[in-house]
Amino acid sequence: QKEVEQNSGPLSVPEGAIASLNCTYSDRGSQSFFWYRQYSGKSPELIMSIYSNGDKEDGRFTAQLNKASQYVSLLIRDSQPSDSATYLCAVNSAGNMLTFGGGTRLMVKP
Amino acid sequence: GAVVSQHPSRVICKSGTSVKIECRSLDFQATTMFWYRQFPKQSLMLMATSNEGSKATYEQGVEKDKFLINHASLTLSTLTVTSAHPEDSSFYICSAMTGDQPQHFGDGTRLSIL
Numbered sequence: 001q002k003e004v005e006q007n008s009g010p011l012s013v014p015e016g017a018i019a020s021l022n023c024t025y026s027d028r029g030s031q032s033f034f035w036y037r038q039y040s041g042k043s044p045e046l047i048m049s050i051y052s053n054g055d056k057e058d059g060r061f062t063a064q065l066n067k068a069s070q071y072v073s074l075l076i077r078d079s080q081p082s083d084s085a086t087y088l089c090a091v092n093s094a095g096n097m098l099t100f101g102g103g104t105r106l107m108v109k110p
Numbered sequence: 111g112a113v114v115s116q117h118p119s120r121v122i123c124k125s126g127t128s129v130k131i132e133c134r135s136l137d138f139q140a141t142t143m144f145w146y147r148q149f150p151k152q153s154l155m156l157m158a159t160s161n162e163g164s165k166a167t168y169e170q171g172v173e174k175d176k177f178l179i180n181h182a183s184l185t186l187s188t189l190t191v192t193s194a195h196p197e198d199s200s201f202y203i204c205s206a207m208t209g210d211q212p213q214h215f216g217d218g219t220r221l222s223i224l
Contacts, residue, residue: 034212043116043203043218044154088153090213096142098213102153 003027004091006101014109019076021104023089026070032092033065035074038103039085048074079108113137114206116216124224125196131189131219133204139184140206144213145177148201160187194223 003026013019021035032051036044050056050063050072062075072091076083089101113136121129133143142161146154158179160166166179176198178190187206191198199222205213 032210032212036215041201041220043215046212046214049212096207096210097144097156097159100154 004089004099004101006087006089006104008102009105010107011104012107012109013079015079015081017079017108019079019083019106019108021074021076021087021089021106023072023074023101024070025072025089025091025099027091027093027099028067028070030091030093033063033072034090034092034098035061035063035072036088036090036100037083037085038088044088076106079106081108081110084108112211112214114140114204114214114216116204116219118219119217120220120222122222122224123194126193127223129191129194129221131191131202131204131221133187133189133206133216135185135206135208135214138206138208140187141184141208142206143181143187144205144207145179145187145189146203146205148203148218154203157189191221194221196223199223 005024035048037047038044048063050065056063060077064073086103086105088103090098115134117132145157157172158166158168160181162181162184168174181187203218205215207213
């Protein structure tokens with residue numbers, strides 16, 4: 001069974017710090033990796049996608065992918081209280097279906 | 111771009127009622143739409159995958175006769191929860207995608223069955 005694992009948290013960081021969110025996956029054949037942000041009571045919102053090994057930066061967000069280690073991470077620089085949410089790691093498996101991790105709850109304290 | 115509209119956002123109804131939820135891709139043609147369910151403090155659970163003009167593929171444990179999915183066009187998919195009961199109360203979320211692009215989610219429908 002294809003699995004995507006995340007630490008459920010909560011991960012608490014002070015405002016302005018770097019938040020580091022981690023995700024591991026079991027399917028070595030996975031090709032596409034996504035990070036979604038979900039505020040409480042809302043639906044997920046795509047914030048980053050990454051397809052090849054290395055880093056991808058978009059504003060305050062950096063996604064990192066290491067296929068050999070089956071590991072993908074999300075760094076949030078200069079964390080803001082508005083970044084407080086649950087972050088879902090999603091991995092593209094067969095047929096364009098996404099397998100989601102359980103999510104990591106991030107709390108950014110002012 | 112990539113806007114997905116879901117309606118209604120909130121439904122409260124009596125047990126035994128059938129509820130229809132619509133999912134529309136507003137600015138792109140969705141080759142595939144997905145329906146998820148999320149219970150409180152849990153992650154998204156895929157219910158079914160829907161391709162335009164063909165029958166939906168349901169995940170194991172999801173009753174296809176209870177959760178009817180129709181994907182009549184490249185911009186519209188509907189989920190009908192038939193004869194809903196309190197245990198069907200949940201947050202239902204659709205997503206849509208085209209080609210190899212990421213899935214984009216609708217705003218979700220919070221269903222409460224009394």
